[in-house]
Every structure is written in structure tokens, then in C-alpha cells.
Amino acid sequence: MQILIPHAFSHIKLPNGISATIFDGDVDELPPNLDEIEIYVPSYMGGDGIYNAIDKMPRLKWLQLLTAGIDRALPFMREGVTLCNAKGVHDDATAELTIALILTRLRGIDATIRAKNQGWSTRKTRPSIFGAKVTIIGAGSIGRRIATLITAFGGLPTLVSKGGHNDTIAFNVCEEVVRNSDIVVVVVPLTSETKGLIDANFLAMMPNNSLLINVARGEVVVTADLYKEVSSGRISAGIDVTDPEPLDPSHPLWECENVVITPHVGGATKSFYIKATELLEDNLARISRGETPKNVIEGSY
Incomplete structure (x- = not known):
């Protein structure tokens, strides 16, 4: 299973069965293997273009956000893709x-x-x-x-x-x-x-x-x-x-x-990277075991 993840989180521990493709967070520099991606972690506070990439991922199953809000991601969701937010991180x-x-x-x-x-x-x-x-x-x-x-x-x-x-x-x-x-x-x-x-x-x-x-x-x-x-x-x-x-x-x-x-800095602290890392590692471990990850968005938000 392939995950596309921002460079800021290239340090996370991946469970067996999941390998990472790293990108620098810029949608203009996305890797060529988007058709292999099954888990996508958009960069934190990136532009709307980070969600446009979803259309180029036919095998995508999980979209893990680094934000608590999901409003920007919802228009890009499709059948068969599970959305998780970063509840608790911020x-x-x-x-x-x-x-x-x-x-x-x-x-x-x-x-x-x-x-x-x-x-x-x-x-x-x-x-x-x-x-x-x-x-x-x-x-x-x-x-x-x-x-x-x-x-x-x-x-x-x-x-x-x-x-x-x-x-x-x-x-x-x-x-x-x-x-x-x-x-x-x-x-x-x-x-x-x-x-x-x-x-x-x-x-x-x-x-x-x-x-x-x-x-x-x-x-x-x-x-x-x-x-x-x-x-x-x-x-x-x-x-x-x-x-x-x-x-x-x-x-x-x-x-x-x-x-x-203030310039939308509510979650912009060093603790974000610590807590987001914990969430990503936990959810990837759950996915690798066939379990439901944390913070799945179901029904109305």
C-alpha cells in the first residue's frame, strides 16, 4: 500500500505493508506515481490545489487531513474514499x-x-x-x-x-x-x-x-x-x-x-508536528491491521 505524504512528516514510522512517496507539499511538484497512491496526506494549510490532486489518484482509499476542518476537502471527495480529520491535534x-x-x-x-x-x-x-x-x-x-x-x-x-x-x-x-x-x-x-x-x-x-x-x-x-x-x-x-x-x-x-x-495561526505551533505524527502513525497502524482509523468523518459534519 502506497502513501503520499508531505516532506515535513517523512520521519514517521511506517507499519509493514505501507511504503511512502514523499512530496515537498507543493502541488506543482507532485510525483509521477499518483495512480499507485491509496493513502493521501495533503500538506498542512496548503492551497486548494492540494485537493485537485485527488482526481489523479484512482486507487485512493483514505484521505487523512492535518486540519480539524474538512470544508476545503469535501468538494473533492468521491465514492470509496474515507475521510479522516485531525481532531485533537489542534x-x-x-x-x-x-x-x-x-x-x-x-x-x-x-x-x-x-x-x-x-x-x-x-x-x-x-x-x-x-x-x-x-x-x-x-x-x-x-x-x-x-x-x-x-x-x-x-x-x-x-x-x-x-x-x-x-x-x-x-x-x-x-x-x-x-x-x-x-x-x-x-x-x-x-x-x-x-x-x-x-x-x-x-x-x-x-x-x-x-x-x-x-x-x-x-x-x-x-x-x-x-x-x-x-x-x-x-x-x-x-x-x-x-x-x-x-x-x-x-x-x-x-x-x-x-x-x-492574527493570520490564521490557531494550530501553527511546534506541538502540531508532535501530535500530528502521533495521529498519523496510529492511523496507519490501524489501516495496516484492517481496523478503522480514528476521526473518520461519517454523515453530516
Whole structure:
């Protein structure tokens, strides 16, 4: 069985019966033996072209992503190919960035950086995570990790899921919670249902001086609606993802001093390679034994 894998993971231990073809992650440099590939691991955060290659792999059986989100891969899926995502790999890193974005806004770190040598002019009493009511839209493994860290800081998290179950509330009945939130964190997958989920109506429910954090996908938030709210100064935001992405340097969101924007780096830490290696080696071992690998995507996502 042949696997096509990015050079960054050429070090992984392969089980008996699986051999690797290594590529540098660039779709313009794909190897000539694509017709032999049965397992494909697209490069992390590569362009859409990394999925176009699937059409050239007639024997493909397994598509193992290095991302938690599957939205970019779905249009290229076909009958007979099993899709696995990287659930669990990015939980800690994305939760860390969420806390960083929250603290940057709440504690005025962004204002202090802008003030440079006049930093003392920004010294004042500011909000804290401690005691803050934090609504987390998305109750998957990343959302739950964020909730754990919020709790560690003394915050009060509420998890919101699609239908509401166990310790979560349903999105369609979360209005009261949102209206009483100090912070709203968005961490849902991008689907036809969640595209544009955070629109003018949702943002209008958020209280004055509240904070929106988006570590999901840019398309989940309607950019024009977000800009209208933050430019008025009514709410602020910390966003790791944008729509479009990357955000044009001339976009007015860059000029909003109450908005912190990072360049989609939620999972981009050194720990990614350690955790992704563990997942790849585990799943390849399972496949070689004829077992079902972890994180198989079934039904609606």
C-alpha cells in the first residue's frame, strides 16, 4: 500500500505493508506515481490545489487531513474514499490562541503596543477573564478545551452546540445567554448551516463592550456586519480567520483599534508536528491491521 505524504512528516514510522512517496507539499511538484497512491496526506494549510490532486489518484482509499476542518476537502471527495480529520491535534494550540486574543483585548496589550514608549498612558483598570461570562459557540474538542482554560482563569463558560445535549445548550435557544455574555467565542466547523451564522442579528444580541473571538473559519462571520459593529465601538473583536482570507491590506478592519487580527495561526505551533505524527502513525497502524482509523468523518459534519 502506497502513501503520499508531505516532506515535513517523512520521519514517521511506517507499519509493514505501507511504503511512502514523499512530496515537498507543493502541488506543482507532485510525483509521477499518483495512480499507485491509496493513502493521501495533503500538506498542512496548503492551497486548494492540494485537493485537485485527488482526481489523479484512482486507487485512493483514505484521505487523512492535518486540519480539524474538512470544508476545503469535501468538494473533492468521491465514492470509496474515507475521510479522516485531525481532531485533537489542534485543541491545545487553538485554545491557547483564544486565550491570547482575549487577554490582548481585555488587558489592553494591543493599545500598549501601539502606544510604544508612551505605554504608561494606557495604564488603567481593565476587564479580566475572572468572573467573565464566556459563551462558546461550538462544543467540539477545541471548544471544550477552550472552556477548560476559561475555567482555569476563573471565567464562567457556557457551551453552545447545534442541537443542545448533555452539558450544552442549543444554538436556536442561546439568545439569552449571548445577551448576557462578556465574551463570545466562535469555534464551529464551516458548513452550509454555519456559513454567515454570526451576522448582524447575532452581533446585535451581544451586549455593549462585549468581545467576539473567531477561531473557526472566516466565512462563519459576516465581515461587513462585524465591521459595522466594531467600527461603531459598540463591541470589539479578536479574529484569527477572515473572509476573505487573507484580508486585503486596505480593508477597513485593519484600521479598527478595537480589533486584533492574527493570520490564521490557531494550530501553527511546534506541538502540531508532535501530535500530528502521533495521529498519523496510529492511523496507519490501524489501516495496516484492517481496523478503522480514528476521526473518520461519517454523515453530516
